[in-house]
Amino acid sequence: MIPLCIPEIKGNEWKYIKECLDTNWVSSSGKYVDLFEERFKNYIESSQAVVTMNGTSAIHLALRVLGIGEGDEVIVPSMTFIASVNPILYVGAEPVFVDVCKDTYVMDISKVESLITEKTKAIIPVHLYGNMVDMEPLIELAEKYNLYIIEDATEGLGSEYKMNDGIWKKAGTIGHIGCFSFNGNKLITTGGGGMLVTDNIDLGRKAKSLSTQAKVVEDNNAFFHDDIGYNFRMPNILAAMGLAQLENIEEYISAKKEHARVYDEMLKNIEGISLSKELKNEKRCFWLYALVIEDDFGKSRDELILEMKKNYIETRPFFQPIHKMKPYKDFRCGNLCVTEELALKGINLPSSVGLKKQEIYKVCQVIQNI
Ligand SMILES: Cc1ncc(COP(=O)(O)O)c(C=O)c1O
Structure with missing residues (x-):
């Protein structure tokens, strides 16, 4: 796994x-x-x-x-x-x-x-x-x-x-x-x-x-x-x-940045995938690599998660909208349409500091095959 x-x-x-x-x-x-x-x-x-x-x-x-x-x-x-x-x-x-x-x-x-x-x-x-x-x-x-x-x-x-x-x-x-x-x-x-x-x-x-x-x-x-x-x-x-x-934090951040660079490079041309771009006024630590599976990807985010699991790859959907959960549903909120959309389409890919390049290639290969 x-x-x-x-x-x-x-x-x-x-x-x-x-x-x-x-x-x-x-x-x-x-x-x-x-x-x-x-x-x-x-x-x-x-x-x-x-x-x-x-x-x-x-x-x-x-x-x-x-x-x-x-x-x-x-x-x-x-x-x-x-x-x-x-x-x-x-x-x-x-x-x-x-x-x-x-x-x-x-x-x-x-x-x-x-x-x-x-x-x-x-x-x-x-x-x-x-x-x-x-x-x-x-x-x-x-x-x-x-x-x-x-x-x-x-x-x-x-x-x-x-x-x-x-x-x-x-x-x-x-x-x-x-x-x-x-x-x-x-x-x-x-x-x-x-x-x-x-x-x-x-x-x-x-x-x-x-x-x-x-x-x-x-x-x-x-x-x-x-x-x-x-x-x-x-x-x-x-x-x-x-x-x-x-004592090792800088090395860990560099490793995560490199993982994100490789993921971006390998996934950027796949139809139906939206990558998140680092803005000019931020330097991200890329704690968990995240992307969005759009409707034209061909399979849903949840189908992708199951396929990944079959290939021994652990992924996770984005956090689910808290305002819809029972203990929190009566509190005030604005229009949360983006939250609700991302909850259906967002996915986190393997992001451990010790992740190997070969493992990133495997993850991207499985996505590409799908
Ligand atoms: C966004 C966010 N807030 C708060 C926490 C709380 O941290 P902890 O699990 O250490 O209580 C976490 C992590 O688990 C988190 O991801």
Whole structure:
């Protein structure tokens, strides 16, 4: 089987984790939590970084530190993984679903403004599959209506966006807060884990405190709690793995870019396939290679997925429209026609860092034969 997206473990993972085991520093204390946060914020170029137990808890924490709660609305795409949406409900607020663009699969900024009301407090742009949301016009809207931007950069780690002043910024560092995931299928992994980044010192401190049960340790080692926090911290043993993974991140991004280049080259002339073009103001990390199967391809997207399976190739359809699922269908939304179309036609192809050229040729050959 050629898997969809599996981790690449080739660096200091064994060494650092062994050190945790040998020294007994496997849990909340130990040097790797601080080191991972420090190196991550240096890599991403943000002043604050807080490790969490997963990407979902990072988004939950972001909403909490920004004071979003009951009676508030948060604008989020319907085409995303459910973890972009559930934390909005965890804090008692309501999601408002916005459509995505046909050619980039990410939030369509031109459809955001009509959804803003006096209840709107934040927008969650999701850099889906590594494709950057057009952040400049979104920032303009957020400033006009005094809204927070929480970037769901879980799939965009390593992608960059060119601001109007010509400066390139990494996904997750453009809004007020950025959130990342280190789930097993992500660009770098800790098995399960996440990170919250921000340039606001107060928000960073508050996030760290809330992620560790808002615990204050007195001189006599007694615990006091000045807020209702969460156990969202990452254990030292996982941070050790994260640090080792981060040491190879540039190599992983280069590998994914090369995979995307080869896929593009081999698929661009096949009738009925629409490829997504990287825009001038973005550098994609190509976390998951994505394309659209149009009506004139001859077979449907789902028929293609089954054919691929018969050939031992794992693929995945795009995320399904969240606004149509039972727990979410009563929330406000705009016209979501592109989301609904892409949900039927979009497909992700194998994208592991360690994917071999021969495997890409095989995937493309099967598509071509069909
Ligand atoms: C778009 C998106 N948001 C949020 C998450 C949540 O991350 P986690 O699974 O680490 O909670 C993921 C990944 O799983 C994701 O793909």
